[in-house]
Structures are given as structure tokens and as C-alpha cells.
Amino acid sequence: MKISARTRNYIYFGLFMAFIAVSFLLKYEPGVAMGNNFYLFAKDMVLILPPAFILIGLFDVWAKREVIEKHFGETADARGFVWSILLAATTVGGTFVAFPVANALYHKGARYSMIMTYITAASLVMIPMSIMEAAILGPKFTAVRILVSLPLVVIGSIFIEKLLLRMKYRIPEVQEVQK
Amino acid sequence: MIGLYIVTAVLVLVSFIADRRKTVKGIKIGVKKFRKILPNYLKLLILIAIVLFFTEGLIVRYLGQENGLIGIMAGMLLGSATMMPGFIAYPLAGVLVERGVLYMVVAGFVTTLMMVGVLTYPVEKEYLGAKGTIIRNGVSFVIAAVIALAMGVFYGEVII
Numbered sequence: 558m559k560i561s562a563r564t565r566n567y568i569y570f571g572l573f574m575a576f577i578a579v580s581f582l583l584k585y586e587p588g589v590a591m592g593n594n595f596y597l598f599a600k601d602m603v604l605i606l607p608p609a610f611i612l613i614g615l616f617d618v619w620a621k622r623e624v625i626e627k628h629f630g631e632t633a634d635a636r637g638f639v640w641s642i643l644l645a646a647t648t649v650g651g652t653f654v655a656f657p658v659a660n661a662l663y664h665k666g667a668r669y670s671m672i673m674t675y676i677t678a679a680s681l682v683m684i685p686m687s688i689m690e691a692a693i694l695g696p697k698f699t700a701v702r703i704l705v706s707l708p709l710v711v712i713g714s715i716f717i718e719k720l721l722l723r724m725k726y727r728i729p730e731v732q733e734v735q736k
Numbered sequence: 737m738i739g740l741y742i743v744t745a746v747l748v749l750v751s752f753i754a755d756r757r758k759t760v761k762g763i764k765i766g767v768k769k770f771r772k773i774l775p776n777y778l779k780l781l782i783l784i785a786i787v788l789f790f791t792e793g794l795i796v797r798y799l800g801q802e803n804g805l806i807g808i809m810a811g812m813l814l815g816s817a818t819m820m821p822g823f824i825a826y827p828l829a830g831v832l833v834e835r836g837v838l839y840m841v842v843a844g845f846v847t848t849l850m851m852v853g854v855l856t857y858p859v860e861k862e863y864l865g866a867k868g869t870i871i872r873n874g875v876s877f878v879i880a881a882v883i884a885l886a887m888g889v890f891y892g893e894v895i896i
Contacts, residue, residue, distance in 0.1 A: 566775030573782045587789060595785035601821060602777060604737060606770065608744035614766025615751055618758045649740045651822075652856065653777070657769060660863040673872060677879070680850040686822040693830040694842070698887070702843060705886040709879045717875055721868065728865050 605650040613661050622666050629667035638711050641671050645678035651686070655679035663728050669718035670711075677710045776859045783855050784819050791818050795828070799837045799845060804893060807841040808884050815848030816877065819855050840888030847880040 580588020888894035
């Protein structure tokens with residue numbers, strides 16, 4: 558019998574949960590620590606992902622291809638990078654949300670350099686996280702980090718685009734869920 | 737967080753008033769995409785929980801290197817290998833700085849933590865493809881190294 562990757566991942570999840578549950582019962586320290594780590598992450602993801610995916614779905618039906626192409630596609634000018642970075646700065650949930658959003662943008666006609674700028678910026682300049690960083694490590698740290706990284710992000714994204722285009726690379730369509 | 741829910745609710749409502757059928761279709765697309773990726777996210781969460789358990793000690797132990805360059809390399813490798821939410825990463829970074837770890841080492845660590853994801857590969861490859869993911873992470877690693885060195889210059893830790 559062939560087990561799909563999907564099912565396998567759910568099985569791993571079940572086993573992990575059983576391991577954590579047993580660890581808590583037997584007070585097995587490493588298991589308890591892993592369970593706590595898992596909870597810290599999962600709590601946030603469970604709250605952020607469902608609304609984020611609803612927004613992505615709405616984007617899919619409402620966003621007009623021509624508009625995305627004009628601002629983020631082949632004909633986009635330097636302002637496209639500014640838009641990508643602003644969109645990234647306000648994205649909640651960091652790269653976990655940025656990946657599916659970037660994929661949706663790409664399939665609506667955004668070019669590689671824009672979606673790469675978006676993803677990279679989403680991991681670097683998210684507003685809530687940067688505020689926290691400035692509070693703990695000092696505003697100088699945050700300012701230097703952001704000011705140094707933004708030009709690099711844009712240059713890096715243009716480089717990635719050149720590379721991917723030379724490879725004639727296409728991002729695969731996200732497959733449908735098998736029933 | 738609450739903001740996200742308010743924005744989502746308002747947009748769904750506006751969309752619903754504008755076009756009921758489109759809204760239902762949009763939500764269905766969102767749910768479908770979510771269902772498709774959920775098992776990968778779960779796997780990712782498990783990996784993070786396990787790896788974080790083994791690396792937390794290493795982070796505190798290895799980042800306080802006398803040699804700045806080795807410290808940066810250690811920070812970047814650990815940052816790439818692990819993944820942490822900001823509310824854990826920054827307090828940890830604060831502790832590291834208090835213990836005298838160089839700012840550039842902390843910068844290398846924090847930047848790779850956010851930009852380079854070895855663990856996030858199973859999720860990222862679904863959305864960018866395998867090669868797209870590898871190239872993006874490679875370029876991000878180089879950018880993180882430049883940021884770390886720049887930080888060293890600004891904080892006077894690297895003399896040029």
C-alpha cells in the first residue's frame with residue numbers, strides 16, 4: 558500500500574503528539590521542553606494562518622492580473638520594489654505567510670525580482686518585529702540592519718531573477734489537494 | 737494579531753457585499769490552499785521543536801567566541817539551521833549582547849535566523865520550487881554575511 562506524503566506527515570504529527578503526551582505524563586524533561594517549544598510556535602501559527610489564507614483566497618479572485626503585471630510584472634519600474642518592501646513590512650507572520658503570498662503574486666504575473674524582494678524583506682523589515690528588536694538591542698542596531706539590508710535585498714533579488722530566467726525556471730503551480 | 741482578524745473580517749464583508757459568489761469562491765480557494773499545505777507546516781513545527789531543543793545550549797556556548805570571524809560563522813550556521821519566532825529570538829539576542837557577544841555575531845545570528853531557513857525547506861519548496869528555494873537561501877546567506885560585517889564596522893568591532 559502506498560502512503561501519500563500528506564498522510565505520512567499527519568502520521569509523524571500523531572506520533573510526535575503521542576511522544577509529547579507521554580513525556581508530560583512521565584515528566585521526561587527533553588520531551589517536555591520540545592512540547593513547550595512546539596506550543597510556542599504552534600500557538601502563533603494556528604492564529605495567523607487561517608485568516609492569512611482567507612486573504613490569499615480573496616486576493617486570488619479579486620486581484621486583476623493586469624494590475625499586478627503593471628506594478629509588479631515586466632513593466633514595473635523601481636517603485637515596484639518600494640511597494641514590495643512596504644507590503645512585506647506590513648505582512649503579519651513573517652515568511653510563513655510571505656511564501657504563499659509570493660506564490661499567489663507570481664501566478665498573477667509578478668516578476669521574480671519583486672517576489673524575492675517581498676519574501677526577503679518580509680523576513681527583515683517586519684514592523685512589529687523591528688520595534689521589538691530596537692527595544693532590546695537598541696535603535697542603532699535596527700537602523701543599521703535595515704538600512705544596510707534594503708539595497709542588498711533589491712540587488713540580490715535582481716540577481717536571483719537573472720539566474721532563474723537564464724535557467725528558464727518556472728515556479729510550479731501549487732497542486733490541488735487530492736481527495 | 738487582532739488587527740489581522742479585523743482586517744480579514746472587514747475585507748470578507750466588503751467582498752461579500754460586492755460579489756457573493758466571488759467571495760465564496762475566494763474563501764474556498766484559501767481553505768483549499770491551507771489544507772494542502774497544513775501537513776507540511778505541521779512537519780515544520782515538529783522539526784523546529786526538536787532542533788531548537790538541541791541547539792539552544794549550543795547557541796549560548798558557541799557565539800561567545802574570542803575570534804569574531806569564527807563567532808560570525810558559528811552564529812550564521814546556527815541561525816540558518818534553526819528557526820525562532822521574534823519574541824524568543826530577540827530576548828535571547830539581548831542575553832547574548834549582555835554576555836559580551838559581539839554585535840556583528842548577534843547580527844549574523846539574528847539575520848540568518850529570519851532570512852535563511854534550512855528547516856523551512858519543506859514549506860518553501862511548495863511555493864518556490866526546489867531550485868528557487870535553494871537559490872533564494874544561498875543569496876540570503878551572502879546578504880546576511882554582509883549585514884553582519886557592516887554591523888561590525890558600525891560598532892567598531894572590525895577595524896578597516
